[in-house]
Each structure stands twice: as C-alpha cells, then as structure tokens.
Amino acid sequence: MQALSFYQQSIASHLASLQLQKEPTHLYQPIKYILDLGGKRLRPVLTLMAAEIFGATYTQALSAATAVEVFHNFSLVHDDIMDDAPLRRGNQTVHEKWDINTGILSGDAMLILAYQHFEDYEPIVFKELAKLFSKTALEVCEGQQYDVDFETRNNVTISEYLKMIEYKTAVLVGAALKMGAIVAQTSIENQELIYNFGLNLGIAFQLQDDYLDAFGDPETFGKQVGGDIIENKKTYLYLKALEFSNQEEKSQLLTLFTTKPTNIDDKVAVVKDIFI
Ligand code: GRG
Numbered sequence: 001m002q003a004l005s006f007y008q009q010s011i012a013s014h015l016a017s018l019q020l021q022k023e024p025t026h027l028y029q030p031i032k033y034i035l036d037l038g039g040k041r042l043r044p045v046l047t048l049m050a051a052e053i054f055g056a057t058y059t060q061a062l063s064a065a066t067a068v069e070v071f072h073n074f075s076l077v078h079d080d081i082m083d084d085a086p087l088r089r090g091n092q093t094v095h096e097k098w099d100i101n102t103g104i105l106s107g108d109a110m111l112i113l114a115y116q117h118f119e120d121y122e123p124i125v126f127k128e129l130a131k132l133f134s135k136t137a138l139e140v141c142e143g144q145q146y147d148v149d150f151e152t153r154n155n156v157t158i159s160e161y162l163k164m165i166e167y168k169t170a171v172l173v174g175a176a177l178k179m180g181a182i183v184a185q186t187s188i189e190n191q192e193l194i195y196n197f198g199l200n201l202g203i204a205f206q207l208q209d210d211y212l213d214a215f216g217d218p219e220t221f222g223k224q225v226g227g228d229i230i231e232n233k234k235t236y237l238y239l240k241a242l243e244f245s246n247q248e249e250k251s252q253l254l255t256l257f258t259t260k261p262t263n264i265d266d267k268v269a270v271v272k273d274i275f276i
Contacts (some may be wrong), residue, residue, distance in 0.1 A: 001049065001052055001053075002058075003171065004045060004055035007041075007044075007045040007048045007049060007196060008040075008041045008045055009059065009063070009207075010044065010048065010058065011041045011044045011048070011062075011065055011066070011069060011115055012038070012041065014062050014066055015035050015036075015066060015069065016158035018035075018066070020032055020113075023175065026098065026102050026106075027105060027106055027109055027246070028106075028109075030094045030097070030098055030102055030103065030106040031075070031106050031109060031110055031113070032078025033094065033097065034073050034076070034077055034088070034094055034106075034110075034196070035046065035069075035070070035073055037088065037089040038089060039073075039089055040172075041069060042178075042205075043065075043068045043069060043172060043173060043176040044065035044068050044176065045065075046173065046176045046177045046180065046198065047061050047064050047065035047068055047176045047177065047179050047180040047183075048061050048062070048065050048180060049053045049084050049177075049180065050176075050178070050179070050180025050181050050184070050194055051064075051181070051183045051184050052178040052180075052184075053180070053181075053184075053192060053194075054180070054181050054184035054185075054186035054194075055184050055186070056180070056183050056184035059235045060183055060184075061179070061180050061183045063117040063118070063120040063121065064117065064118065064129055064180065064182075064183050065176075065179075065180075066114075066117050066177045067113075067114045067115065067116075067117035067118060067129075067179075068172070068175070068179060070110050070113055070114035070117070071110070071111065071114040071133070071137070072150075073110060073173070074107045074111050074114065075107075075144075075172075076088060077093075077094045077095075077106060077107040077110065078094040078103070078107045080094065080095060080096075080103070080106070081093075081095045081100055081103045081104065081107075082144075082148070083181060083227060083231055085223065085224060085227055086224055087104075087222065087223050087224050088222065088223060088267040089222045090222040092109075092156045094103075094106060094172040111137070114132070114133075115133060118130050121183070124185075125126065125182060125183060128182045129179055129182055129183075131179060132175050132179065132182065133175070135175075136171050136172055136174075136175040138171060139167045139171045140167065140168060140171060140174050141170070142167050143163075143164055143166070143168030143171070144167075144168055146160070146163065146164035146167065146168070147164055147168055147217060147234075148231065150164065150233070150234040151231060151232045151233060151234070152232070153234070154208060154224040154254070156234040156238070156239075158239055158250075160184065161234060161236075161239055163204065165202075165203055165206040165207075166199060166202070166203060168204070168206070168259070169202050169203075169205065169206040169209075170198070170199045170200075170202025170206065171199065171202070171203070172202065173198040173199070173201050173202030174194075174195040174196065174197075174198030174199045174202060175195070175198070176198065177195060178191050178194055178195040178197040178198065180194075181194050181195075184269060189203060206236075207236045210228065210233075210236035210237060211234035211236055211237065213225065213226065213227060213229065213237070214228075214229065214237055214268050214271045214272060214275070215272065215275075224264075225264075225268055226264040226265070226267060226268040226271075229256060229257065229264065229267055229268060229271065230260070230264050232258055232259070232260070233257075234257070235257075236256040237253075237257070237271065237275070238246075238253075238254075241253035241254055241257060241274070242254070244274075249259075249274045252270065252274065253270075253271065253274055256270060256271060
C-alpha cells in the first residue's frame with residue numbers, strides 16, 4: 001500500500017490520458033474542464049486501495065476507479081445546475097461557464113463514458129461492476145430527489161435525513177470500495193464488509209460537507225459558502241438547530257433554513273454566531 005498522494009496522482013494522470021473526442025466541442029470540452037479541475041479524488045482512490053487490500057494490483061482497478069470518478073463528476077455537473085451553484089472546486093461551474101443545456105448534455109455523456117470503462121474487464125467482473133453501478137446510480141437519483149423534496153419541508157426527521165445522505169452520497173463511497181473488491185474477485189462476504197464500511201464513511205463525509213457549508217474557509221472551500229442555506233437544504237446544521245433548547249435561537253435558525261434569504265453572507269454569519 002502506498003501513500004494517499006500516490007493513488008491521487010495515478011488517478012489524475014490516468015484521467016489526463018483519457019482520449020476524449022474533440023467534436024462536438026461543446027459536448028467534450030466541458031467534460032475535460034470538470035475532470036481537469038481536480039478535487040480530492042476520494043472515491044477512485046478508495047477503489048484502488050480496496051483492490052490492493054484484496055490482492056489485486058492498483059493498475060487492474062484503474063478503469064473501475066475512472067468510472068467512479070467520471071460518474072461522480074457527472075453528478076456534480078447536474079447537481080450544480082439543480083442548485084444554481086456558481087462555483088465548483090474554486091472555478092466556474094460547467095453551466096455557468098457554458099450554459100444549462102451544455103451542462104445537461106455533457107453530464108449525460110459522462111454517465112455513459114463512465115459505464116464504458118467497465119468494458120475493460122472480463123465478462124464475470126464486467127457484469128458485477130455494471131450491476132453495482134446501475135443500482136448505485138439509481139440510489140443516487142433517489143437520494144437527490146429526497147434532498148430536493150426536503151427543501152420544501154420543515155419537519156424532516158433525523159432518520160429521513162440519514163436515508164437521504166446515505167443514498168445521495170454514501171452509496172457511491174461504498175460502491176467505490178466494493179468495485180475494488182470486485183476487481184480483486186474477493187469473496188462476497190469481503191465485498192459486503194467493505195461496502196458497509198464505505199456507507200459509514202460516506203455518511204461521515206456528508207456530515208462534514210454539510211458542516212463546511214457554513215463553516216468552511218471561503219478561500220479553500222471551492223464552493224459558495226452558504227449554498228445549502230440559500231437552497232433551504234435540510235442539512236446536518238438544520239438537524240442540530242432542531243435540538244436547540246433556546247427557543248429564540250432555534251426559531252431564528254429554523255427561519256434561515258426554511259425561507260429564501262436575501263443576503264447570504266449575513267445569514268451565514270447568523271448561523272455561525274448562534275452555533276459557536
Ligand atoms: C445518478 C443518474 C443519476 C443522476 C444524478 C445530480 C444527482 C443525480 C445527484 C447529486 C449527488 C451529489 C452531487 C451528492 C453530493 C456528494 C458530495 C458530498 C459531493 C462533494 O464531493 P467531494 O467533496 O468533491 O469529494 P471533490 O471536488 O473533492 O471531488
């Protein structure tokens with residue numbers, strides 16, 4: 001097993017070497033753009049590591065890891081459209097740099113391109129990867145729909161929230177790990193164990209992502225601080241607000257999470273003030 005940066009660099013250079021078509025430019029340029037913006041490469045790194053844990057080489061898992069990262073980036077492009085987000089990884093989002101139609105279609109193409117990477121595997125492995133991919137993609141859609149539904153609800157419970165983030169975020173982290181395990185052709189039991197570890201990791205990851213929406217350093221966060229608050233997202237901070245015993249602070253916070261704010265910086269400041 002190597003250092004984390006080794007796997008991140010392997011993924012980055014593999015992504016950079018992908019032979020994307022040039023035409024139509026408005027389809028393929030945005031794909032190259034978002035993939036070149038970097039990011040932590042958490043999910044594909046997990047795929048490579050899981051493959052090694054279960055006895056394969058990381059190079060055998062590069063295609064599966066690429067599929068996971070391309071899929072993740074596709075979901076970010078569409079998520080940014082749905083949230084009308086201006087920034088991603090400290091740069092313009094795809095729909096902001098081009099337009100919404102470009103973001104939709106480039107995203108669609110990325111979903112298919114991701115899937116094509118499974119064709120690099122022999123039939124038994126291909127079938128398992130494809131099965132897991134389609135199950136995961138559907139669950140991510142379901143999680144995203146819950147997320148949208150909750151924007152207009154003010155009575156979201158902790159268990160509803162946990163189900164939403166499990167589907168929206170954690171299943172892909174679990175699948176990333178399980179794909180490495182599938183490439184290594186380890187036992188079903190090992191595959192389930194690593195998948196469940198990934199679900200828990202993914203839930204913890206989303207809790208932190210929710211927290212950073214208000215508390216992230218604007219210089220390094222890469223997204224618009226307060227983006228979740230603008231969209232009335234029912235995040236971890238919203239659930240914490242529900243637990244407040246000080247009724248005045250509680251109602252002030254809940255108002256922020258349930259109405260369209262006008263000045264986002266002021267609202268983020270109020271959230272921070274009350275929580276700290
Ligand atoms: C699956 C068919 C299909 C549609 C997608 C748009 C959508 C439906 C789902 C959105 C899912 C989504 C974007 C969840 C948020 C996950 C999350 C925490 C993203 C941020 O991940 P990081 O921090 O980003 O790993 P980097 O930039 O490091 O890659």
